[in-house]
Amino acid sequence: MSMHSEHSAVTVLGLGPMGRALAGAFLDAGLRTTVWNRTPGKDEELIERGAVSARSAEEAVTASELTVVCVVNYDASDAILRRDTVTDALKGRTVVNLSADTPDRARDTADWAAGHGIRYLDGAIMTPTTTMGTPASVFIHSGPAELYQEHRPVLEALPGSHTHLGEEIGRAAAYDIALLDIFWTAMAGYAHALAVARAEGISARELAPFAKGIGAILPPLFEETAEEMDRGTFSGEGNPMTSGASTMAHIVHTSEAHGIEAGVMRAAEGMTRRAIGLGHGTEGFIRVAEVLGRQR
Ligand code: NDP
DSSP states (O other), X not given: OOHHHHTSXXXXXXXSHHHHHHHXXXXXXXXXXXXXXXSTTTTHHHHHTTOEEOSSHHHHHHTOSEEEEOOSSHHHHHHHHTSHHHHHHHTTSEEEEOSOOOHHHHHHHHHHHHHTXXXXXXXXXXXXXXXXXXXXXXXXXXXXXXXXXXXXXXXXXXXXXXXXXXXXXXXXXXXXXXXXXXXXXXXXXXXXXXXXXXXXXXXXXXXXXXXXXXXXXXXXXXXXXXXXXXXXXOOOTTOOHHHHHHHHHHHHHHHHHTTOOOHHHHHHHHHHHHHIIIIITTSXXXXXXXXXXXXX
């Protein structure tokens, strides 16, 4: 296969909302894009835009040197990739799994791939489908640096930022887990805040501008406290965690007075009180991150 065709073709397995968005962005970038999905019928719009529809996963992976998998999780990608005919067809080719799952599943998939002569990169997508094909999309990757370099022209045909995080195959999934931890805890907090606000007669629309203000406080705090975490010193000057624990208790009381469960905030208050009990009350809240990992 010539360098030209190697770098101008890609296969996408999985045509959920994200798989379809990825395939569309590859098409827009001018790549010959072959697509396949377990349930047929999801590729009609892509075919109209020029995608090649494969009749089987095996046929799909044979069409390109590089196969990008984007399905719900690694049980789903295993169900596709670990069928004998597909595994055999992948021998000597490269798979990039952009499905979300745990670092352990990424490592397990890399072991399986190595055992079958399949070249393997892992990755994750950190932005919603609406960003695909735009400079706002964010991709992270991990695995052999040489292999990443080899397939960069195809992967980076997708507009957006692409970061190779290192050779350790579980690294992209580890970043993904940590970042989704922030996202889902924040969204759980927002959902809870909307419920408490509504119980107090405040509509979501009324709260939203102020909620955005709270969100804007976070990015500089992430920077500052990251330095504290890596240094191991947690300044509570101006905002000791005892003060934070007190406001957390107010949230618990107010929501429970309205019959609204406060499990997430109870958990946050609990970890803060544990750190205070260990003698860190005058320090900043992010000390909790270090206490969480302690055995006792
Ligand atoms: P889903 O997470 O719902 O995944 C749907 C895809 O998974 C479909 O192609 C579906 O096939 C396939 N699938 C599910 N179970 C199986 C199985 N047992 N065997 C084969 N295929 C299976 O939708 P998305 O496309 O949105 O997400 C894909 C990945 O992208 C996920 O890991 C998600 O976390 C990640 N992601 C998504 C974002 C988003 O905004 N949507 C943002 C960032 C990451 P079928 O049609 O046959 O059911």
